[in-house]
């Protein structure tokens with residue numbers, strides 16, 4: 001789906017072009033869907049508890065950092081409930097390809113048409129989606145999150161299903177491909193993006209991890225937006241088989257997974273990928289020192305993923321430390337700097353636009369204007385609003401650093417009192 005050179009997946013045009021004008025969009029495919037569930041399990045599950053389990057329970061410690069060969073629905077039903085922090089899923093797209101796609105030079109485009117992507121109808125795909133999302137919901141912690149990636153072929157169906165099941169969408173993100181495959185026949189726009197849906201387990205969920213500051217840092221200090229421009233997976237990152245061909249048709253770029261994992265997890269937390277493919281999620285998780293569980297039903301892909309992950313060296317502690325989210329951190333008002341004796345009334349704060357005097361109530365006065373650190377900074381900057389924490393220095397040191405020191409002391413005290 002997503003490779004510019006030969007790979008006819010959603011990033012390419014192949015899925016659309018390969019469908020002839022005569023073919024009906026939802027006509028059953030001739031090859032019976034291997035991904036369909038047996039008839040007796042086709043009725044949508046009403047609750048997770050009712051889901052049949054096809055084998056013994058799998059203890060979490062046995063599953064961690066392994067690639068499990070099997071059907072993701074069966075395996076997820078056997079994992080302990082509420083045991084994983086994050087689920088990243090890149091499910092089959094249900095491309096429903098019709099016929100061959102050729103480039104202008106008549107070479108054949110290597111489309112994604114393996115058995116795992118074939119379903120007899122939209123209804124069969126919806127049943128499959130409902131089942132794997134139900135199983136995923138059961139295994140997800142109540143403070144966890146689920147990310148799912150897809151193309152226009154499937155993402156709207158997946159989105160409806162996850163809302164029906166009670167997941168709560170936080171964002172949809174566009175992965176814009178910097179190097180998509182062109183639309184060879186010129187009959188549609190170049191298909192240059194895929195969509196990720198990020199959701200919490202439920203609307204009522206009080207907490208979910210969002211490493212806001214880390215994502216902002218990754219974006220050079222500017223708030224990260226919901227459109228991510230990244231190249232498709234190619235070059236040395238692309239896994240090859242023994243004949244030197246692509247080992248997996250829809251291998252995702254590691255940079256994409258790194259953003260997802262950095263957004264939604266802390267080191268040591270558990271990430272489950274029920275459609276593991278070539279193991280991109282596991283490779284990134286190991287590098288970022290997250291724990292992973294991969295499920296994949298094709299033995300050849302399991303083998304590739306295991307080999308790939310074995311070669312990954314995890315980052316060290318220093319490299320892994322990242323900017324903490326100030327939203328989750330202790331709130332430290334400016335007045336507390338005075339109360340804790342870090343500053344005292346009468347101290348002078350410096351800035352590129354002038355100095356200000358600290359007053360006893362934690363307000364500042366400068367240039368005839370008084371108010372909060374933000375208000376006085378905004379006045380000097382002739383702006384509507386301004387972040388005073390990044391504007392003022394005390395004795396050459398940003399006051400934001402003084403705040404960080406106090407915050408660290410408070411957190412230490414808080415944790416000390418918990419122990």
Ligand SMILES: C[S@@+](CC[C@H](N)C(=O)[O-])C[C@H]1O[C@@H](n2cnc3c(N)ncnc32)[C@H](O)[C@@H]1O
Pocket residue numbers: 035070071072073090091092093116248250251252253274275276277278279280281295296297298301
């Ligand atoms: C879109 S690919 C995932 C690619 C992966 N993200 C990567 O970067 O390599 C979907 C994968 O799910 C696997 N799959 C499909 N149905 C499955 C099922 N019911 N259980 C487990 N794996 C399944 C396919 O074999 C395929 O490798």
